[in-house]
């Protein structure tokens with residue numbers, strides 16, 4: 390029987406249609422991603438309190454080996470010959486998008502009609518992609534110049 394490894398990186402929860410190995414027309418479809426990737430990104434030894442959003446953890450001084458292990462780019466794009474060929478494109482595109490947003494936009498929590506800050510309720514219910522449910526946020530151009538730049 391031929392085996393096809395299926396990486397369900399975006400569907401790392403129990404609702405994945407590839408939640409377990411399956412057999413179709415003599416092919417074994419092995420579900421490997423769900424467990425391996427989830428285990429790596431939530432490794433409490435590398436990332437204490439792994440479920441919490443603590444980006445500062447990546448700024449802490451540590452030895453080179455641990456630093457490399459902690460770097461998501463060491464594993465989120467796969468390994469070896471089948472490593473994602475879009476890794477550099479993704480990396481550059483995300484960097485470009487983030488610096489452009491930081492340069493031109495003021496992003497803060499939304500306020501209600503009385504000026505009270507609305508604490509965002511951030512839930513993740515999309516079973517395919519790790520994107521939050523819609524929530525209110527205040528996004529404004531940083532300046533007149535920034536407005537001109539983003540309007541074109």
Ligand code: HEM
Nearest residue numbers: 396398465466467468469470471472473474475476478479
């Ligand atoms: C956040 C963005 C991305 C992530 C996390 C990601 C992740 C991955 C992973 C985990 C694999 C499987 C590697 C393996 O089998 O070991 C893969 C394969 C692949 N990715 Fe991506 N990828 C991303 C973006 C892209 C982009 C932008 C492109 C194209 C422009 C792309 C094209 C491919 C292709 C063609 C393969 C198959 C490579 C092969 O089987 O030889 N990916 N990607």
